[in-house]
Amino acid sequence: MRAEPEVQDTPAEVDAAFRTLRRVAVTYFIVFLAVVAAFPVLTMTLDWWTESRLLGDLSPAFLAAAVGLYVVFAVIGVAAATLSSSVEQRMLGGTGAEGPEQDPTDPDADPFGYGPEGWEDFGSVADEPPGRL
Amino acid sequence: MSTAAVITLLAVFVVVLGVSLITRPRNSSTVDFYLAGQRVGVVTNSWAICGDYLSAASFLGVAAAVYVSGLDGAWYAVGFAAGFVPVLLFVAAPLRRFGEFSLADFLGRRLESDRVRLTSVGVVQVVILCYLVPQSVGGGITWELLVGHGILGLSPYATGVLISTAVIAVVVAFGGMRGTTWNQAVQFLLLFAALLWLAVMVTADGFRYGDEVPVHTEDPVMFGEPGARYGHLGQVALVITLAMGTAGLPHVMNRYFTSPTGRAARTTTLWVLMLIGAFYALAVMMGTAARDVIPRSVADHPWLEELTVDGVLRVPEHALPVLGRIYGEEAGLGLVAAAALIAAMSTVAGLLLASAATWGHDVYERHINPGATQKQAVRAGRLTTLIAAGLAAALAVLLRPETFTPAMPSLVATMVTWAFAVAGSALTPVVVLSIWWHRTTAAGALTGMLAGGGAAVAMFVTAGFLEPSSLRDLLAAPTLVAAPLAVLVTVLVSRRTSAPESIREVWVRMHGTAADRQAERLARMMVRRKGKS
Numbered sequence: 212m213r214a215e216p217e218v219q220d221t222p223a224e225v226d227a228a229f230r231t232l233r234r235v236a237v238t239y240f241i242v243f244l245a246v247v248a249a250f251p252v253l254t255m256t257l258d259w260w261t262e263s264r265l266l267g268d269l270s271p272a273f274l275a276a277a278v279g280l281y282v283v284f285a286v287i288g289v290a291a292a293t294l295s296s297s298v299e300q301r302m303l304g305g306t307g308a309e310g311p312e313q314d315p316t317d318p319d320a321d322p323f324g325y326g327p328e329g330w331e332d333f334g335s336v337a338d339e340p341p342g343r344l
Numbered sequence: 345m346s347t348a349a350v351i352t353l354l355a356v357f358v359v360v361l362g363v364s365l366i367t368r369p370r371n372s373s374t375v376d377f378y379l380a381g382q383r384v385g386v387v388t389n390s391w392a393i394c395g396d397y398l399s400a401a402s403f404l405g406v407a408a409a410v411y412v413s414g415l416d417g418a419w420y421a422v423g424f425a426a427g428f429v430p431v432l433l434f435v436a437a438p439l440r441r442f443g444e445f446s447l448a449d450f451l452g453r454r455l456e457s458d459r460v461r462l463t464s465v466g467v468v469q470v471v472i473l474c475y476l477v478p479q480s481v482g483g484g485i486t487w488e489l490l491v492g493h494g495i496l497g498l499s500p501y502a503t504g505v506l507i508s509t510a511v512i513a514v515v516v517a518f519g520g521m522r523g524t525t526w527n528q529a530v531q532f533l534l535l536f537a538a539l540l541w542l543a544v545m546v547t548a549d550g551f552r553y554g555d556e557v558p559v560h561t562e563d564p565v566m567f568g569e570p571g572a573r574y575g576h577l578g579q580v581a582l583v584i585t586l587a588m589g590t591a592g593l594p595h596v597m598n599r600y601f602t603s604p605t606g607r608a609a610r611t612t613t614l615w616v617l618m619l620i621g622a623f624y625a626l627a628v629m630m631g632t633a634a635r636d637v638i639p640r641s642v643a644d645h646p647w648l649e650e651l652t653v654d655g656v657l658r659v660p661e662h663a664l665p666v667l668g669r670i671y672g673e674e675a676g677l678g679l680v681a682a683a684a685l686i687a688a689m690s691t692v693a694g695l696l697l698a699s700a701a702t703w704g705h706d707v708y709e710r711h712i713n714p715g716a717t718q719k720q721a722v723r724a725g726r727l728t729t730l731i732a733a734g735l736a737a738a739l740a741v742l743l744r745p746e747t748f749t750p751a752m753p754s755l756v757a758t759m760v761t762w763a764f765a766v767a768g769s770a771l772t773p774v775v776v777l778s779i780w781w782h783r784t785t786a787a788g789a790l791t792g793m794l795a796g797g798g799a800a801v802a803m804f805v806t807a808g809f810l811e812p813s814s815l816r817d818l819l820a821a822p823t824l825v826a827a828p829l830a831v832l833v834t835v836l837v838s839r840r841t842s843a844p845e846s847i848r849e850v851w852v853r854m855h856g857t858a859a860d861r862q863a864e865r866l867a868r869m870m871v872r873r874k875g876k877s
Binding site for chain 1: 415418419421422425426428429430432433434437553576577579580583584587607610611613614617618621622624625628629632780848851852855856857858861
């Protein structure tokens with residue numbers, strides 16, 4: 212069984228996609244930095260941040276450091292990964308018809324998503340030299 | 345040694361050696377030894393990266409830092425978890441698409457420079473050593489607490505360091521990336537299970553997060569409020585240092601080369617981000633719980649008297665093992681100690697493999713013996729694994745954690761911070777620029793790497809001589825200053841020198857998805873073919 216010939220990316224296509232992806236990455240990185248920097252700013256400027264009590268008598272500051280920031284990081288990750296994958300799908304490959312947009316957290320969305328069965332099956336992929344897939 | 349301790353140690357060694365035996369490499373190729381054949385799936389790789397990343401510093405150190413410094417200690421956890429945001433945004437997919445065997449190899453190939461590769465090898469070794477030693481220290485601490493006896497006239501601590509490092513060195517040397525991947529995946533699941541068990545036990549015992557934190561705000565160290573240990577500048581500096589450092593950690597970044605495609609590498613990072621977020625949230629909770637549970641348990645548990653002074657632990661890293669013993673007696677201590685040993689060992693495995701890749705592949709194969717056969721190259725990797733393990737164990741034996749505790753919230757977490765500082769200041773800026781700025785040159789990268797790394801080392805050494813202040817906080821977590829310096833130097837020098845001629849091909853390879861699509865199509869075809877047969 213032979214693979215169908217794959218549509219190669221042209222340098223112009225890659226350059227356009229690269230610029231869009233860079234914009235996406237930098238934008239989300241700025242959001243990330245703003246979230247991290249917001250903590251001390253809120254501590255300095257807002258008494259409510261450390262003195263009030265929200266869930267179970269926890270202050271907003273403690274809640275943020277104990278749970279909230281991890282949730283924010285995950286949300287940033289999901290949004291950025293979804294957008295980046297979508298940009299690549301639309302701008303690279305020429306056809307734009309590789310299938311419906313996929314949720315990046317869904318292991319079913321990726322044919323490599325499972326354990327030993329999944330990885331051991333793809334022998335011909337491994338036979339390619341590294342970086343030349 | 346108690347029965348529980350014997351069972352725990354046996355269980356750890358059976359799991360580690362059993363997994364390695366089952367998943368041993370099938371042939372002696374370097375792609376198999378260093379990259380597990382580039383066939384590691386998303387779920388497995390995300391577990392393995394978590395096992396690799398969640399070290400003794402995360403398991404013992406974060407809870408210890410929260411136990412000592414309260415909310416300020418939680419910044420370690422935030423910083424460690426934040427690290428995968430820049431990795432996801434800037435590094436994972438393009439790094440995998442470019443390929444290669446290691447970070448140093450990536451930089452050498454991308455910038456077409458042997459000097460860049462060799463300098464990167466030097467920086468990578470500094471990072472690995474800074475990271476490896478505290479893991480061995482963690483192994484020693486755990487053995488000391490769990491077993492309490494040494495062998496061959498050695499202290500319990502030294503015995504723990506030597507045995508845990510030796511076992512994992514043998515596993516890595518003979519299991520390669522394939523065995524290490526499975527070990528790290530299984531070890532992460534065990535680690536997470538131990539933390540979950542503790543969370544369930546302290547909650548069942550009546551610990552309520554919200555009720556306990558405000559009580560501790562009355563303590564002199566202001567448990568529930570920021571500012572006890574770090575000023576505002578120090579908080580941001582610590583988080584940025586830890587967050588930027590992750591993208592330069594060789595043992596974590598090398599794992600991305602094992603993904604089948606760039607898209608799989610990105611998805612893997614997303615899973616890692618979620619899993620480690622959950623892990624650190626639990627670790628912070630346990631540090632808080634230890635603060636509440638341990639002082640009131642001294643009266644009921646006489647064995648706590650020799651570990652505490654006025655209800656406060658002498659060694660903060662004992663917080664989780666002590667909680668385990670309070671709630672599960674010897675078996676509970678065994679479970680937590682096994683998890684701590686596993687945390688240290690799984691990270692040591694990744695670090696040793698990264699060390700083997702830099703010496704065995706980047707130096708031996710590329711420079712010393714370019715005509716080496718696959719067998720010779722793999723043998724060189726195995727030998728360097730054993731040498732790096734020996735060096736780390738020797739340094740860990742020389743460093744006893746009690747010596748440092750008054751000056752640092754947690755020796756294990758602090759030493760790991762140094763590794764993050766060097767990685768984030770020297771490697772991350774150059775890696776990110778090489779991926780996203782096509783005019784990056786070898787000369788620019790070289791000077792940027794040296795400027796960032798040199799500044800980071802100079803700053804945290806200087807911090808050691810200063811009294812507590814905002815300036816000291818900034819110098820102790822130097823990436824906030826050193827990384828922009830590295831970027832500036834790289835950009836200025838790159839603008840005066842010429843970029844590699846092959847940049848157009850490099851860009852198509854690194855930012856294009858043709859190879860991803862081809863690999864995915866091939867995989868789908870094989871799955872369909874298997875389904876039909």
